[in-house]
Amino acid sequence: MRNIFIYAGTENGKKDKDIMNFFYQVNDNYYQLKGVYKMSCCHSGKNKKNIFGFIKGNKNTRNIDNSLKLHKKLVLVGNPNVGKSVIFNCLTGTYATVSNYPGTTVEIFKGACRINNVSFEVIDTPGMYSMIPITEEERVTRTLLLHEKADLVVHVVDAKNLQRMLPLTLQLIETGLPVMLVVNMMDEAEKLGIKIDIDKLSEILKIPVVGTAAALNRGIDILKRRVYEYVRKSAA
Structure with missing residues (x-):
C-alpha cells in the first residue's frame, strides 16, 4: 500500500497518527471506516478525499457496495x-x-x-x-x-x-x-x-x-x- 497521510480525530477529538488501522481500502481512491469513529478528511498525495460518506447511515454510501465483507x-x-x-x-x-x-x-x-x-x-x-x-x-x-x-x-x-x-x-x-x-x-x-x-x-x-x-x-x-x-x- 502506498503511503497515506491522514488528518483525523475520534468523537472526543483525540488524534491518532496510526489512523490507518481504522480503515479498509475500498479501491485506489477511497478508504472505508472500520468502526464508529467520526473522521474529518484524509490526504493521499495531493488529493483530499472526504470520507464522511463512509460513516454508517450516511446517504452518500449509496455508491458503495456494503453487502460484501471486505x-x-x-x-x-x-x-x-x-x-x-x-x-x-x-x-x-x-x-x-x-x-x-x-x-x-x-x-x-x-x-x-x-x-x-x-x-x-x-x-x-x-x-x-x-x-x-x-x-x-x-x-x-x-x-x-x-x-x-x-x-x-x-x-x-x-x-x-x-x-x-x-x-x-x-x-x-x-x-x-x-x-x-x-x-x-x-x-x-x-x-x-x-x-x-x-x-x-x-x-x-x-x-x-x-x-x-x-x-x-x-x-x-x-x-x-x-x-x-x-x-x-x-x-x-
Whole structure:
C-alpha cells in the first residue's frame, strides 16, 4: 500500500497518527471506516478525499457496495503439477508467507490479493487426489478445507487430463463446499486437439468454470472477475 497521510480525530477529538488501522481500502481512491469513529478528511498525495460518506447511515454510501465483507478466504486445491502455484502467483504477486500447518511438517503458502473492493487471503494447499486422504499432504488439505471456512474453493485441473481429475471436483461439491473449477493449461490441450466446452461443463456441474493458461497469463482477468461475481452473489 502506498503511503497515506491522514488528518483525523475520534468523537472526543483525540488524534491518532496510526489512523490507518481504522480503515479498509475500498479501491485506489477511497478508504472505508472500520468502526464508529467520526473522521474529518484524509490526504493521499495531493488529493483530499472526504470520507464522511463512509460513516454508517450516511446517504452518500449509496455508491458503495456494503453487502460484501471486505475480507474473503480463497483456497486453491488440486492434483500436483496442474499449475496451482502459477495461479497463486498470478493472483497474489511475488510476496507470500510459508508456514507449516499446525502439528505437521507440511508447508502451506498464503498470500493476498484485492479484486475491486474485496481483499482475499489466498491459500495454496498441498496437492491432493481425493478427499479420502492417503498421504500426510492430503490429510492436511482435507483438514484445511473442512475447518478453514473458505468463502470459495478453487479447484485447479489440467485440461489435458480433465476426465481423471473431475472425480475430486465432484467430491468437493458433495462435501458442500463453495467450489469453482479452473481448467488450466488450455493452451496445451488445444495443441493436442482437445476441445473443452467451458460453458457446457459449467452447466453440467452447476458450478462456475473458467478456462485458463496461467503460464501465459491467459484467463486470469476472467478468473478474478468470476471470483468477485461469485462472492458478490453469495453475499446477496
